[in-house]
Amino acid sequence: TMPAEMAAQLESSLLNCPDSLDADTPKLYQTPLSLPHPTSIFFPNET
Amino acid sequence: TNQEKMFLVFTEWVKLLQRVPDDDVKVTVFIRQMMDKGVIKSTENVIQFTKAAIELSVGSFKESDPASEVFIAADAFSKLIVKLLVVQVFTSLSRSEYLKLMLSVITIVFSEDQGMTGNSFNERPYFRLISSLLCQWEEASAHNFIKVQDQSYRNELIDFSPEFYNIIASFLHAFQPIAYPGFSFAWITLISHRMFLPKMLRLPGKAGWSKLVLLFTDLLKFMAQYTKKSDVPDAVSVVYKGALRVFLAVANDAPGFLVENHYELLNNLPPVYMQLRNVILSAIPKNMVLPNPYDAELRISDVEACQHVPNVYYDPVQDLKSLKKPVDNYLRIPSASLSRMVSTSLFKPGYEKDTGIGYDSVSVDTKLINAIVLHVGIEAALEKDKTTATAIFNTKSSYYTLLTSMLSDGNTEVRFHVVQAIANQLRFPNAHTHWFNYVLKNFFISEDWGQDTAEIQEIIVRTLLERVVTNKPHCWGIVVTFTELLRSSECSIMTLPFVKDIPEIEHIIKHL
């Protein structure tokens, strides 16, 4: 039987499970053009 | 202090990478200065610096507000590791040792963090560090390190790349769920990472397969350990769902990996996971077209593909241990004393808990039984190529009689596991499937079992039935064998008492 301590750790691992955003390719340097900018709220905000 | 200096240098590095593209000359100058100023000159300083970098990466994740870019430092650190591997000339330490050194320091910090903070440990920054490391390495190695001008240097890096992935695999093996349950879900996501798993599957010369089998075995062992019959913890059933999708993706992209590694994977797969077992055993070589297994005209001996011996990546003979000689001697010159030696060596020293369908513990060495059965099949197929088909497709051949003796000398439990091991070889059309199909059919109609006949027949029917009542995929070899038994004129399954006694089973068999 899984010890309580281990079950709790497994549980917290499930809660912190990385998702596809965590796994995405790192983007350290943002060229100035792709820096965040307050565009109109009517513009699409998802690629 | 020295450590504060290290913190400062790493912080400058993080800032720099946010201001200039990573192929900007300033980045190289920065690393050059790190070397000239001795920041990473000695092994001791490399350890100090790595420790500072990983602590800052994890610390900044914990302190940043979740909406912001919480992984900036971790990404910068992974970029630095890749840069240091690419731009440095390695003399005292090899490139591999250098990477292992840094990953070892990360492992120590990771372990302390995991152990110290109990359940508030957060796997994500460590996940991100390794995930980004894989992405950055992929980018650096694109087009065989095209960004590196010097050809000889490029070749050195090209040769190192498989080593890079195997080193990452070794550290993932250390981070496995049984060792670090708080990292389990990050770990499963890493071993199936798009920049890791496809690479390990396709390294030249299958250079990644051994470590990959090891990692999948770690996963299956973890699942086996905590899959009890009734209350499977929710987290474990989520682990199972993830594992199932990963295996399905591998079966789709690289079926050859499952085809050649079924033996080791099944040695560690909990027997209750019948569908996952079918997924692994149903993998067929790319571009192979299966003849319709339900075709009444199908003769397995006419299927051309059954002439080919399938490749088994890990030779089971290595698991025979002290039985290798007796088994091989028996196959050459059968003798009752040798077969008895084999039959009496199948038991474990004690009972072991194992969740099976219909049993809770195992007193036989199932891994050894799997090894003997597959080894005999491999030897039989080789013998057929050397001599003639009749040499092995006959119930007097030593290959056949060794398996027979394991059944007749064995108890019910041994018989069950031997038949299961045989059923595990009934896969896509190949020489092993062909021979084991012959073996099982003859086991079923044999008169030599005496009063054990009904028991052995029931075990055979149960073993085949459990694999066809399971949701698809179904193994071609299982379906062909079961269909032949259902049609067999020599012995009608419907009339067997153990079928008639159980209405549900009788109904299913009739339907089939």
Add this chain to the structure above:
Amino acid sequence: YGLKALLPLIRREDQSPDYDPSMTLGIDLTPVLQSLGISSNANGRQRVLDTFPSPWVETSRSEVEPRFFVPESFTKIPSVLQSSGSKNPVFNSVQQDHAKISLFQDETLFYLFYKHPGSVVQELTYLELRKRNWRYHKTLKVWLTKDPMMEPVVAPGGASERGSYVFFDPQRWEKCQRDFVLFYNAIM
């Protein structure tokens, strides 16, 4: 070890607590395979691990950037975007490069507009498209321009007009002509 052992699995009604059927007999894998992007027809065997976002559907909420190579032919294109000689064309900074935006075709502007939401480049493409008489429809979230072949008829009251317009459809990635009643307050 016999057939009776299978009864708890087979008997649907009194599903014994012994086994979780989704793991023993398993499930219909069709939806799982679809979630992986694996098509059932064998010959359509498209590799999925190269873009595998996560082992679970629940944590695969966005696509992940796969491994990609910039083909040689994409680099060192001479005199594109006013790049000199063998240097790669750059389009990075607002100061130097923003004027180059007028060199892009419409489709390139649409691509930049939809691909980089909430960024400076989206703003720049918006301004450039307007210069070219495109107008962004706030509710349809698409760009449109008048069909030059036909003058629209302004509705009495002047709040709208009916006419023939060219829309850019970002789903099908092409321009298409439509008759349409355009409300002036719906565009920007």
